[in-house]
Amino acid sequence: MTTSTARLPSALDRGRELVQPALREAVEHYLGSDMALVARYHHGWTDAEGTPTDVWTGKLVRPALTLLSAQAAGNSSADGTPAAAAVELVHNFSLLHDDIMDGDTARRGRATAWTLFGAPSATLAGNALLTTATSLLLDAEAVGARSAAASLMSATQRMINGQATDIAFEHRDDVTPAECLRMAGDKTGALLACACSLGAELAGAEAALIGRLHAFGEHLGIAFQLVDDLLGIWGESGRTGKETGADLRVRKRTLPVVAALDAQGSDELATLYFRREPLDEREVRRVAELVEGAGGRDWALSRADHHVAAARECLAEADLAESVRAEFLEFAEFMTGRRF
Template identity: 55%
Template sequence: MTLALPAAEAARELVEPVLREAVARLDPLTARVARYHFGWADSDDRPCAGGGKALRPTLAVLSGRAAGADVERCLPAAAAVELVHAFSLLHDDVMDDDPVRRHRPAAWTVFGRSHALLCGNALLTLAGELLLEQETPGCAAAARALNEAALSLMAGQALDLEFQGRDDVTREECLRMSRCKTASLLACACSIGVTAAGGPASLAGSLAAFGAEAGLAFQLADDLLGIWGSTEATGKPVLADLRTRKKSLPVVAALTGPTAAGRRLAELLARPEPLAESDLHDAARLVEEAGGRAWAEAETGRRLDAATRHLDEADLPADVRAEFLHLARFIATRDH
């Protein structure tokens, strides 16, 4: 998915040179893995057009604008958040044994697990470097906030791995995992520009709360796409999350409800053998019958409402408020 939004286009164009300069500092082997992962080069290191959707840098730049900071001053923070995101994708794909990322072979399938892990480590470390080399108290505080988000993200991945081996995961546990794994870095992206510019803590707090709720809406939308999204939208096979029996939010909502469909879904997912295509379609239907889809869609709306309320707490310039809101609605209402 590309964010076809002017703010995202602008942020991507501004942040990419900062990311490229940072990657160029790495040892040649690791820089090559990073160029591939970011979509700047193919597996033979030939330049190619590509790249992620730059959602987090866009939010970080907006966050700086919320504090009245020059866009230029927000770029290290915007790039740093994207580096932490890239780190998590590189590592998660290794841990989850996931061979596809953004419609291409995941970096580990091209360069091996160790080099993908090392590249992730290097990008995580570079993120701190970009902020600390600014040598301002605001950027040191931003580095701290980003560290905290990274720790939360790791805790979320640890929970995700643990859930794979359990059949009694509750909806609350699943929401907590999503809060850690997805929402905390988005919360950081929405507030880091304020922190880096030395803006008021209350503004950073409101924007972080906005980002956390928008982040949950994002994860809910992602989980809905993971079942009902097209390959074109997700870059994965249809019904991808059911194939891997992922404990996604709609699935857990269906399993933990009191319905007969939920019980049949549990039986189906507990089968030891691989699921056939027809089983996958049955599973999707059962998630829907058990109310998992309706709950996830309604919950997405509730999270967006909560996000909007936090945005209203912050005294934002009208254009910044409108762009934040636009982004939150956009990421939570992707086609699925």
């Protein structure tokens, strides 16, 4: 996730304390030695030879939300640990595969796993994390274990479908905003929706509460993707960790761009974006101007605001403690309140 300028939610530290040991235990228990080595490296726990390291391993936003959903059901955060660890394992399954598909050679300042261990080993390690996530839930002594496992796998399938659609978009010049939003709902929203409800589902909460938490997460995920796409064009590199206009250089079919192209505000934009030759720096700046001029930036901001408001409404209708509701809203601000 791109760096936020909003205050870090207080639940993140609490989540890391519970989830990091559970993740390590799951990798050691369920994975064979070769796959465990790749997984340890990818998570930042060791170097490529297996020597322990002390590097940044991510914020663990999704598992923190899962622990919070366990609290929403009246349980302790610790009761949601198997679900939280499972969500994070699925997330890292997707990252291992994404790095290979995108040809990325660095993640969080280190070489990606596939560049050190090979694409086949990294692919298999990702697969192993996915099956481990399912095993964690099915082995949990909780009333909602089977239901939670089914929900996580359903969310994973939606995420995979969203990724496949995103790849297909690269070969089309007629993608619509509606299609792009559906893709974002699958690729980003599905796992966040699951994260926000899985702890409650594992605890056997009422369907109404699970549904509202799930809807909150889905809206939050789409809003997050809209903001992330905006940052991919106009974000400051010092805050986002990537160059301003990075998504334009590789001509991704991001939401602001698709909205601008759909508005048919500029033949120049389509000509630049769909040609085969790379864009130079002047052309990248020009494309950003054309996207904004065609309304792409305003459209994405408006849709992001819409989904944040919808997420808040889902929480307003949920029967949960006010302190838990406040923490969910804190996450919403953290994930979507970024400026560019």
